[in-house]
Amino acid sequence: MPILTVALLQLERAGHDLDANRAAGEAACRRAKALGADIALFPEMWSNGYTSAVPFGDASANVYRHPDLWAGAAPVGVPDHRAVWRGEPVAADSPFVAHFASLAAELDMAIALTYLEEWEGAPRNSVSLIDRHGRLVLTHAKVHTCAFAVPEAALTPGTSFGTCTLDTAAGDVRVGAMICYDREFPESARALMLAGAELVLTPNACDLERNRIDQFKARAYENMLAVAMANYAGPGWGHSVAFDGMAFGPEGARDMLVVEAGEAAGVFPAVFDLAALRDYRRRETWGDAFRRPRAYGALTEPAVGEPFVRVSHRGRPPLR
Template sequence: MTITPMAAAAASFGRDLDQNLAQIESLAERARHQGVRLLALPEATLGGYLSTLHTDGPGADSLPPIIDLDGPELAKVAEIAGDMTIVLGFCEADAGTRYNSAAAVTGDGVIGVHRKVHQPLGENLYYEAGETFRTFETPVGRLGMLICYDKAFPEAARELALDGAEIVACISAWPSSRTAGAADIAEDRWTKRFNLFDQARALENQIVWVAANQVGTFGSMRFVAHAKVVGPGGDVLATTGADAGLAVAAVDVGDALATARRAMFHLRDRRPDTYGAEVAVHA
């Protein structure tokens, strides 16, 4: 039996990189005191998210700073991580092209990167879209990463599951509804969607799902928090609710997956020959 404590953070990150790194260190220290081995931080942890996604008014008043994969910021995150695996978001550039990216970092450095594939509203005005979904080995098991709107597409999480993901870290800057929003963030319709997607993606792929999110406000954005850890049966093991903080759950990943897949194994029981060329991947 191998129990892996893991945590998802609901936290607020803006443009100040020194402040971002200090907050990462504080959250990592809190997590380490609880034995956490995998810590998921929000989308745009380093440098903050866009100040708006509106396409019918003024655009973003500033853009997140570019973070180099081999630069001092991620080197500092590696120093903070030590024997922990930390997943966090940042703005990556490749030959002058910006990507909304996530990195998995250990004391050895960056061990995996995901570029956000699915872009909501006007995000394509500021970032190019990624093109791949890949998993990789980490000290806590085989891990896949998604960013925010990626989780609204079943194919994205399914691709990671078919590539052997045991755990998916989905990091977000998921906002409340711009229209018909609720005063109580827990009752907001986009909060409800955020939570439904987390549980559905975990259940349909029978994987452990670790969902981090921004909290509070930034520019015109109000984020819904609700960081959580979801088991492979779709059960929420821990959540921050609408508050900032850490959702921490200790999971025996191998046993949890085996138990969920004992009677009904959704990946094995697929019928790709019936789905048509558009979705019949990994036949």
Template sequence: MIFKVAVLQMRSLIGEYDKNIKTVLDNMTEAKRNGADILLLPECFVTGYDPTIENDKALDDNSSFIYELCNQAKNLDIGLVATAITKGKCSPQNSAFVISRRGEILMKYSKIHTCDFADEKLLESGKEFKVCDFDGIKIGIMICYDREFPESARILMLKGAEIILVPNDCGSMNPRIQALSTRAYENMCGVAMANPDGANAGNSCAFSPICWDSEGLCVDNTLLLADAETEGLFYAEFDMNELRTYREREMLGNTFRKVNAYKSLLNSEINYPFIREGQNKIQ
């Protein structure tokens, strides 16, 4: 079984909800025409990336924009990872909706690792990493800065994720691309990332977890690596049968972990040299 992910490398317009929605609808149509199972958008695509937006102006979960995307998914029989700044309890959240081929919202995930060293300190952080079932494939989401922390992908793997989709919006991509390849390798999960195009940006990518064959010979796990400045759709195909066979036989993921030695991971104390302004934000 091939799971084909369409990855949109494009920059949306801040506050131009109608124009951004039209862009998404058009790209859903093209992705479906090219045989994709799901379309992955960059971070905050529907609203544009503006963490300074007021909560009452952020996107409501029940807005007509979300309905329109769900309706298009159903009409085209294609999934969608839709992204936006959404209303939170007190402050906006940076969120992603996984929408099924039938137009149902399977999951809403809000970014846990908000960039509290920048304008995202104004946002309300999510509380839980989540996994949903998309046509029999377990999908997890992590958003941009989430991917800098190995724990994000690790928790998604522990919750059953087979494929991790990453809406993104940042630059200086080379080390981040390498890290995503590592996330795929160490968790035995497929990974795909969508990033807006631009100088020092772009490089949307996808990686298979399969890093060696059944004979133990290394193979290239890169399924997609776009350039920085090309705008448009890119595609990555995950062979789910091969991926699952690999997960059944290899020794990464949740196989020989020594969890009794991991207690320090839950220690919230921060010491030199990692002390930064804004770390006291209430979670």
């Protein structure tokens, strides 16, 4: 029976010391391997611990607002990324990534490594999936950056959702990725399902309250996907979670929950039965079989109507 284990690395929020993060990340990966993991999944932007010089979440710092909400409000601009993000961006071919590639080969375990990626212009928020042979087989840059507010307005967004075939001890698995805010758009998981994904890895860095967790569960349900999310530990954070995508069994409706962590730091294995998932996908009605794409034209229209219009203080809309 092909059983696949994804270790959710729910780690303490790190600082932006690259060497310290490399060491702590290696220790977490070794713990994951000891627990039988096939894949170790980091929380979002591990290379610098998602640390910023600009507080996140203050609505007064929103870069884009409804036009009516700029009345009497102070202009908000986007600083240069070097004034926003702590820690230097690292390239996909950097010693930092190469270290984890060597570790993946040593441990015979895939690693989904996250980092502030060096890029032409502003950096990207990226995850690279390294297979158990130490080969980089997929890099996903966050498409839905939180461009409404600094600090993520100072990032280059990704442009697509791709998948790869990952060689594991359980056999080949088709894997995709989305990062944090990506999962709040149904199109992200839907695009990955259409690209053949069976498993979606999701690095995260925010509070995971019930609504977001239920939303993530819905992504698994509607696409018949296994999904795994790793978040940072800490009060109000944590709750790294995985769902197996199988909403119904012989006895009727089932929960789909594989594992949900609390708020404490730890490594949490999520065990997926790939044979059962594949059988479920062959016989059930969600996913792709009964979609009606000709009815969905509005999904690819770039125009934005009320009440969703957002502009900068200069009246410029966000890029789409």
